[in-house]
Amino acid sequence: MTNTNKIQQTLRDSKAARWGALVLLASAMFFGYIFMDILSPLQELLQIQREWDPAAYGRYAGSETFLNVFVFFLIFAGIILDKMGVRFTAILSGSVMFLGAAVNYYAVSDAFVGSSAETFMNNFMNLPLSWWNITPFFDGMPASAKMSAIGFMFFGCGVEMAGITVSRGIVKWFKGKEMALAMGVEMAIARIGVAVVVLGSPVLASIDPVSVSRPVAVAVLLLLIGLISFICYAFMDKKLEKQLGENDEEKDDPFKVSDLGKIFSSKVFWLVALLCVLYYSAIFPFQKYAINMLQCNLSFSAEQAGWIFFVFPLGAAAITPFLGNFLDKKGKGATMLILGAVLMIVCHLSFALLLPATQSVLVAYLGIVLLGISFSLVPAALWPSVPKLVDSRLLGSAYAVIFWIQNIGLYAFPMIIGSVIQSSNPGVTNPLEYNYTVPMLVFASLGVFALILGFMLKAEDKKKGYGLELPNIKE
Numbered sequence: 001m002t003n004t005n006k007i008q009q010t011l012r013d014s015k016a017a018r019w020g021a022l023v024l025l026a027s028a029m030f031f032g033y034i035f036m037d038i039l040s041p042l043q044e045l046l047q048i049q050r051e052w053d054p055a056a057y058g059r060y061a062g063s064e065t066f067l068n069v070f071v072f073f074l075i076f077a078g079i080i081l082d083k084m085g086v087r088f089t090a091i092l093s094g095s096v097m098f099l100g101a102a103v104n105y106y107a108v109s110d111a112f113v114g115s116s117a118e119t120f121m122n123n124f125m126n127l128p129l130s131w132w133n134i135t136p137f138f139d140g141m142p143a144s145a146k147m148s149a150i151g152f153m154f155f156g157c158g159v160e161m162a163g164i165t166v167s168r169g170i171v172k173w174f175k176g177k178e179m180a181l182a183m184g185v186e187m188a189i190a191r192i193g194v195a196v197v198v199l200g201s202p203v204l205a206s207i208d209p210v211s212v213s214r215p216v217a218v219a220v221l222l223l224l225i226g227l228i229s230f231i232c233y234a235f236m237d238k239k240l241e242k243q244l245g246e247n248d249e250e251k252d253d254p255f256k257v258s259d260l261g262k263i264f265s266s267k268v269f270w271l272v273a274l275l276c277v278l279y280y281s282a283i284f285p286f287q288k289y290a291i292n293m294l295q296c297n298l299s300f301s302a303e304q305a306g307w308i309f310f311v312f313p314l315g316a317a318a319i320t321p322f323l324g325n326f327l328d329k330k331g332k333g334a335t336m337l338i339l340g341a342v343l344m345i346v347c348h349l350s351f352a353l354l355l356p357a358t359q360s361v362l363v364a365y366l367g368i369v370l371l372g373i374s375f376s377l378v379p380a381a382l383w384p385s386v387p388k389l390v391d392s393r394l395l396g397s398a399y400a401v402i403f404w405i406q407n408i409g410l411y412a413f414p415m416i417i418g419s420v421i422q423s424s425n426p427g428v429t430n431p432l433e434y435n436y437t438v439p440m441l442v443f444a445s446l447g448v449f450a451l452i453l454g455f456m457l458k459a460e461d462k463k464k465g466y467g468l469e470l471p472n473i474k475e
């Protein structure tokens with residue numbers, strides 16, 4: 001090896017080291033995704049043990065994005081990431097996730113019942129449950145749900161901050177190498193977290209004596225392991241930065257807050273951000289209604305519907321890394337986004353029109369499989385494309401602004417769909433008798449707008465040469 005070669009070798013040139021860094025980053029995200037949905041399968045138990053009605057549960061679930069959207073926490077998180085770096089922000093986000101989750105655990109634990117905190121929360125934010133009340137609190141909401149919402153709000157800040165930090169970290173270690181594969185593997189691991197929780201959380205809760213707080217306690221402990229993973233990652237990151245030393249271009253031209261204007265004035269950035277919010281608003285909010293939609297169309301129990309839905313995160317987990325690998329080697333990022341939007345439209349249209357007409361389990365499975373493929377194509381192509389469009393100094397902020405715009409959709413659409421279900425089912429009171437045609441058409445129309453943006457993005461890429469259709473790894 002020549003002298004020059006020796007100088008250029010860094011930790012990220014070692015396959016074992018960069019994939020080791022990925023394992024640490026992805027583990028923390030995996031635990032974050034587990035906590036995110038830990039209470040989703042326990043709504044009935046929450047109602048029995050803690051008196052949370054659907055309105056209380058809905059407000060609790062919505063609290064996750066509240067600070068990110070309305071207090072612009074995600075924008076600050078992006079600035080912190082670009083100013084302070086991956087190491088600091090990873091540890092900060094891991095700590096915020098853990099502390100928020102610990103508060104959430106305390107709120108659903110037996111220790112909270114009869115405590116002075118419960119008395120305090122009973123008198124806290126007793127706002128009327130009307131259209132202008134967009135807060136996660138309302139008069140009559142159980143104290144434990146209010147306290148849980150506070151914890152979950154902070155957890156939501158931590159997990160989204162961790163999301164942008166992990167993406168930025170992967171770019172740092174994998175740029176010019178298997179970047180999309182690494183992002184695909186990270187997302188696949190996160191999707192497995194969702195699948196694990198759908199089945200694992202009720203099992204943990206049902207151990208004698210039945211307890212809604214037990215799965216939450218386990219998830220909080222996992223978040224502590226996630227924080228430790230981030231701390232271990234920080235040591236690797238420090239070593240890498242030391243090696244990069246003077247070769248690091250970002251040191252010569254550090255991030256300035258005024259640079260954010262460059263992001264907001266970029267047309268291609270807006271195309272990606274809008275595509276992201278439209279696409280994900282038809283995925284995560286759909287996830288909240290999917291089980292009930294399948295139950296209504298197939299006259300299934302929640303458990304039977306859950307087994308059909310289970311295919312979705314698992315399928316996405318299985319395919320995403322392969323598509324990431326394809327993107328690294330062959331490119332075609334913009335085409336993948338277009339194809340992903342088309343598959344989502346086909347799936348949602350079949351749930352809107354074909355499933356109610358046929359009531360066929362096969363149609364349900366085919367729709368879910370198509371959605372799983374779509375949910376592999378779009379994330380596998382979207383997130384690794386951002387570094388091709390934005391200056392690397394601004395990457396943390398760019399991911400943060402995209403997540404912020406996405407969070408607005410994730411906050412609004414569960415409520416919009418809830419209202420659409422009500423208005424398109426006048427007089428229906430039995431939640432197993434809803435007709436989901438109109439809500440599913442709303443989801444499909446989001447896919448149509450995402451598709452149009454996909455075509456515009458491809459055209460813009462052709463005009464300006466961002467390289468979205470090119471492979472990440474140059475032969």
Ligand SMILES: NCCCC[C@H](N)C(=O)NCC(=O)O
Nearest residue numbers: 036160163187284379403410
């Ligand atoms: N329940 C909220 C999920 C937030 C997801 C996060 N902002 C994101 O987009 N992550 C990438 C992914 O594809 O999951």
